[in-house]
Amino acid sequence: MNLESSTQIEPATKILCIGASTYNTGTPQVISQALQETNLLNDWAIIWAVHDYFVIPKKENCINDIINYNFHEIKEHLIFVDENFNYLIQKGYLYILPDSYWVNAYPEKRIISRIIIDKNILMIEASNSEEIYQEEFDYVDNIENPNGIDNLPCIDKIMIQLADNHTGKIAGLLLAGLGKDGAKGMLAINRKGGKTAVQNPEECKHDRRNNTYSMPITAITEAKNEGRSHEIITLNIQKQANTNDIKTLTEWLEFIKNN
Numbered sequence: 336m337n338l339e340s341s342t343q344i345e346p347a348t349k350i351l352c353i354g355a356s357t358y359n360t361g362t363p364q365v366i367s368q369a370l371q372e373t374n375l376l377n378d379w380a381i382i383w384a385v386h387d388y389f390v391i392p393k394k395e396n397c398i399n400d401i402i403n404y405n406f407h408e409i410k411e412h413l414i415f416v417d418e419n420f421n422y423l424i425q426k427g428y429l430y431i432l433p434d435s436y437w438v439n440a441y442p443e444k445r446i447i448s449r450i451i452i453d454k455n456i457l458m459i460e461a462s463n464s465e466e467i468y469q470e471e472f473d474y475v476d477n478i479e480n481p482n483g484i485d486n487l488p489c490i491d492k493i494m495i496q497l498a499d500n501h502t503g504k505i506a507g508l509l510l511a512g513l514g515k516d517g518a519k520g521m522l523a524i525n526r527k528g529g530k531t532a533v534q535n536p537e538e539c540k541h542d543r544r545n546n547t548y549s550m551p552i553t554a555i556t557e558a559k560n561e562g563r564s565h566e567i568i569t570l571n572i573q574k575q576a577n578t579n580d581i582k583t584l585t586e587w588l589e590f591i592k593n594n
Contacts, residue, residue, distance in 0.1 A: 344423065344425060345425055345426050345427070346423060346424065346425060346426070346456055346457065347379065347380035347424045347425055347426040347428075347457070347503070348426070348503035348504060349378055349379040349380070349426065349503055349504040349505075349506075350379065350380050350381070350382065350424060350457075350497060350501055350503070350504070350505050350506075351375070351379055351380075351381045351382070351505075351506045351507070351508065351591070352381075352382045352384060352490075352493060352494050352497055352505070352506070352507050352508070352520070352524070353366070353381060353382070353383055353384065353385070353508045353509075353510065354384045354385065354490035354493075354494065354507070354508070354509045354510070354512075354516070354517040354520065354521075354550075355385045355386070355490075355509070355510035355511060355512050355550075356385065356386035356387055356486065356511070356512025356513055356514065356516065356547070356550060357386070357387055357511060357512055357513055357541040357547045358385070358510050358511045358512065358541070358547070359510075359511055359538070359539065359540060359541065359547075359570065360541075362510060362511075362570060363405035363406055364405060365570045365572070365584060366406075366584065367405070367406045367407070367408050367409050368408070368572075368585075369583075369584040369585040369588055370409055370429075370588070371408055371409065372585050373585055373588040373589050373592060375588050375592060376409070376412050376426070376427050376428070376429070377426075377427070378426055378592070379426060379592075380424050380425060380426050380427070380428055380429075380430065381428075381429040381430065382424075382429075382430050382432065382450075382459070382493060382497070383429055383430060383431045383432060384432050384488045384489075384490045384493045384494070385432075385434065385488075386434055386486045386487065386488075386490075386512065386516070387434060387486075388401075388431070388434045402415060402431065406429070409429065412427060412428050412429055413428070413429050413431060414428050414429070414430050414431070415431045415433075416430055416431065416432050416433060416446065416448050416459055416461045417433060417446055417461070418446070418461060419446070419461060419462055419463060420461055421451070421453055421458040421459070421460050421461075422458060422459040422460075422461060423456060423457075423458055424457050424458065424459060430459055432448045432459075432487075432488040432493070433446050433447075433448065433461075433487065433488065434487050434488065445463045445468070446461050446462065446463055447461070447462065447463070447467045447468050447470075447471050447487070447488070448460065448461045448462075448467075448488060448493070449467055449470065449492065449493070449496055450493060450496035450497050450500055450501075451496075451500065452500050457500060457501055470492070471487065471488075471489055471492065474489040474491055474492040475489055486514070486516065489516060490509070490516045490517040490520055491516055491517060491518070491519045491520040492520070493520065494507055494517065494519075494520025494521060494523055494524055495519065495520050495523045497520075497523075497524070498520075498523035498524045498526070498527045498529065499523070504529070505524055505527060505529040506524065506529050506530040506531065506532075506591045507520065507521045507524040507525070507529060507530075507531045507532075508531070508532050508533075508568075508587075509521050509531075509532075509533045509534070509550060509551055509554050509565070510533075510534045510539075510550075510551070510570070511534055511539035511540075511541065511547045511548065511550065511551065512539075512547055512549070512550035512551075513547055513549050513550065514549060514550060514553075515549070515550070515553045516550060517550050517553075517554055518550070518553040518554040518556075518557045518558075519557070521533070521554045521557075521558070521565060522554075522557060522558060522561065522563065525558060525563050525565065526563075530566070530590070530591045530594065531558075531565040531566065532565055532566040532567065532568045532582075532587050533550075533551035533554050533555060533565045533566075533567060533568070534551050534567075534568060534569070534570060535551075535567050535568065535569045535570075535581060536548035536551045536552050536555075536567075538569060538570065538571060539551060555567075566582065566587065567581050568581060568582045568583065568584055568586075568587045569581050569582070569583055569584070570583075570584055571583070
């Protein structure tokens, strides 16, 4: 869905940023179901900052196929950030940021995104300018990402910019993934009083890469080093034994709605 088709423009005062990389099979569908069960999008906007989301060939319409398959139940709430444009962050929408596969498959666009304030309104700026591309490189260098610019979007950058620029309610959720991206961004949100949670590292497993828990583990460790903490949640619909202290995704979304 593009912005022009929206009948009501209402800037979001509550924003959740979800970061991930090599996530577990079925993760988008679990998120979609939890959003339906909690009606979170009635009052919130969501930014989807995920590496390796598309993994697409150069094939027409494949992007829409992937998005609609993963988020079929809430597809009318989706906005794919794929044009040179400043996207107003509105409540009721999930904004999907381009990943490195999309950028490499469509080099003529090479859209990179960042969070900005424009006339006191929070926006996602999407651009192929050299300035915004260099900014992405600088953030990636700071987190010592071994895959460099091949892992887009930079989760740390998006979360830090959200924490720095948004004056309303914010929250951060970091799911499975390899590397360190997201740890600094989650801390930035936590420091601003936002609710933060990571996926239970014990359940972070990818079909082709086995254990993919280093992103949530790094976030937990860096928060602990500052005397802070992130809640641990599970994406398993049925809780495992001895995990009563771990919320399901639906329970955590209800928690951030009400607190």
